[in-house]
Amino acid sequence: MVLKGRVWKFGDSISTDLICPGRYFHLRSNLPELAKHVLEDADPEFVKKMSEGDFVVAGNNFGLGSSREHAPTIIKLSGVSAVLAKSFARIFYRNAINVGLPLLECNTDKISEGDELEVDLSTGIIKDKTKGFELRAKPLPRAMLNILKDGGLVAHIQKHKDFKLD
């Protein structure tokens, strides 16, 4: 599957508190409303500026902090097609795959805000159309690829009635 969109660039250490602030705790059972505040404490204008299909591109340790699955869930709900970062925090990584939000681990230094990207999820090849270069993301571990392919963990379990990881 090939995704196309524009880049919104963030720095290192984007925590789940920045993605999904604790002060909106009361909206956790109202995901569409919560999604209106996605990444608000990292960039208050993000939701207004972005369009369906765009990419979030960040530095190291994206998603560190709490285990709240609401963080990847509202990134997906807001219309972001994938997150690219130099590295991801562990719980966030697993949550994103479970809810079907694609993540790509690669060196994001050369990608700038506003660049047009083309991302092929099956090969992990990222093309920066604006600057004309190509990157390859680290492949997903097989267990996670299997879950992502089934459309997330709930779908995976419904399909196999068990974990089917290799």
Place this chain on the structure above:
Amino acid sequence: MGKTLAEKILSEKSGQNARAGDIVIAKVDVAAFQDGTGPLGVKQLQKMKISKVKAKTALFFLDHAAPSPRKELSNDHILLREFSRKSGAKLSDIGEGVIHQRLIESFVKPGDVVIGGDSHTCTSGALGAFATGMGSTDVAIGMAMGKTWFRVPDTFRIEVQGQLPPGVFSKDLILYLIGQLGADGATYKALEFGGDGIERLSMASRFVLSNMAVEAGAKVGLIASDRKTREYLKSRGRLKDWRPIAPDKDATYERVIRINAKKLVPQVAFPHTVDNTKPVTRAKGIKVDQVFIGTCTNGRIEDLKIAAKILKNKKRASHTRLIIVPASKNVYLEAMKLGLLEIFVRAGAIIMGPGCGPCVGVHQGVLGDGEVCLSTANRNFKGRMGNPKGFIYLASPATAAYSAIRGKISDPREIFKKRPRKKG
């Protein structure tokens, strides 16, 4: 070839020879949710038409919004109460305490596999349990099926030698270590704490280390189950839950980090990341608007005792609010029995009901614009206490209590110098 604690427990629970890097499916002994992550978990189970749980111990804790400050959260509580009643899961209602404190007090045993819908589930690792935080869907499915999958982590052995000097605590040790490792320095790894410096620590001090393992990115923070573990479980009326569990002498570690406890000084994590740690001497004099003593990191009776020792017959600075939150009902009762609550109230503190209190910005002490909070919690991320314009510093209960009196960040060694401290 020998095994690390992580490999040992996961081998036992998966029935496989689990080695770092392997993918295993392990039995889940304890699966737990709190009120922020539980509702999404329950909805996933309802979507799958699952109404019964299979994990040996399944629990829901109402602690983050306790009591609820808004109708939306009250409705989430209703959902969790109803689901636990019908599914066979236990409910720990408001007033019982923070998930991790309740798990160690009453539910987790050495050798258990524990999954929790909360990143600080790693706290239970100090009991020698493989305890890790996960998202709502993972915990829901683990709770329903009584098993989950893991990638067996590589281990960093943290070898601690010697005794902490007076005025320096395990909170300072873990803040120092996180400063050295960085917030992602141990991502996907297990931390395994050991050495005579760990053996001599009380369980209360050990829980602080395991609690904050995730702040270096780690999956678990493990400590062998020994004599101290036995004493702790015995004191909780759970002697039969004890068994020794230790890593093999010839276990393979990805890294060994040695720390000389004798050389440590009190640490402060500066805003807005936990790894932004500095010796307290570099923070001295920073004016503090609010001091918060509590949480799953440092809201235990031992922490309150230290705070009370410092606050006895003293008053908080007039410009500094002091909020104290016992981590559980048991801690609250004990503090009451020992007369600590009176010391706190006389010192000008406000004492809240057991729970997370202001830790995550839901209620009970949200910061104003530009305000500084010195907290004994585990996280100081921007926005964490409800306002992205607030500034959170992290330190030990001793540093926090002393700073509350002085109204600015202060070095607790100034008071501990005067009297020798007991071991541990």
